[in-house]
Amino acid sequence: MPLIYGTAWKEDATARLVGVALAAGFRAIDTAHQRKHYVEAAVGEAVTGAIQTGLVERGDLWLQTKFTHRDGQDDRLPYDPRAAVAEQVRQSFEVSLEHLGTAWIDSYVLHGPSVRRGLAPADLEAWGAMEDLHLQGRARALGVSNVTREQLELLLERARIRPAAVQNRCYASRGWDCEVRSICLAQGMAYQGFSLLTANRTALQSSAFRAIAARRGITPSQLVFRFALDVGMTPLTGTTDPGHMREDLAAASAAPLDAVDVRAIESMH
Secondary structure (H helix, E strand, O other): OOOEEEOOOOHHHHHHHHHHHHHHOOOEEEOOOOOOOOOHHHHHHHHHHHHHOOOOOHHHOEEEEEEOOHHHOOOOOOOOOOOOHHHHHHHHHHHHHHHHOOOOEOEEEEOOOOOOOOOOHHHHHHHHHHHHHHHOOOEOOEEEEOOOHHHHHHHHHHOOOOOOEEEEEOOHHHHHHHHHHHHHHHHOOEEEEEOOOHHHHHHHOOHHHHHHHHHHOOOHHHHHHHHHHHOOEEEEEOOOOHHHHHHHHHHHHOOOOOHHHHHHHHOOO
16 A cells, blocks of 8 residues: 545546546545545445456455544535434444445544544544444544644543554645654554645755656656655545556655655755
């Protein structure tokens, strides 16, 4: 799973683009049961189509989806807003299984805490319901997204089952989320970085960054993904261009960066 294909903001093109991504070689797909930004059912349509044509088998795929609190949703809710949070998790999860045409989810993610600082009771209730799904074998791993260092440390203190992965937007200007990444490294958790291209345009356009890419004979986009892999991140890419999909995947086959280049990129904030 060197790179994950992200499906946010694809709308009516979701099924087509996920199909193209699978044909290009992606086997890890990220979505969410949050109609505001994702069309989870269309992801399932593409996955089902790829399985039916023999392109992939379900066991070849790693499917990740998310539970999103009420404040992160629009009016197209995946659960009864009057229900307890634990029941909302169960309702959302059941429909995710139906959308994706699967009996299990490889990674089920809390799509961010409900508060900006700390963790609210609703967050711990949601995590507890997710833990139950994991113990039932229906969510094979659990994760959390959009968390600060403080929030992640609180979750690690209070969870029965610790997250296997953290997914955060990763900014060069903020040290490539070094504080959260260091916790992930120490705790043996995967770190998934998203918006690596869109959040870092200034860094990617700098002469220093482009000089490293040119010297290595790869594109700036490939360089940021190669850098991410070399410092222990699993990158997400949501490109809609088939050529860029292939280029992004090829970053995993590029020669690893040496320590000098890694330090240079880490210091670009």
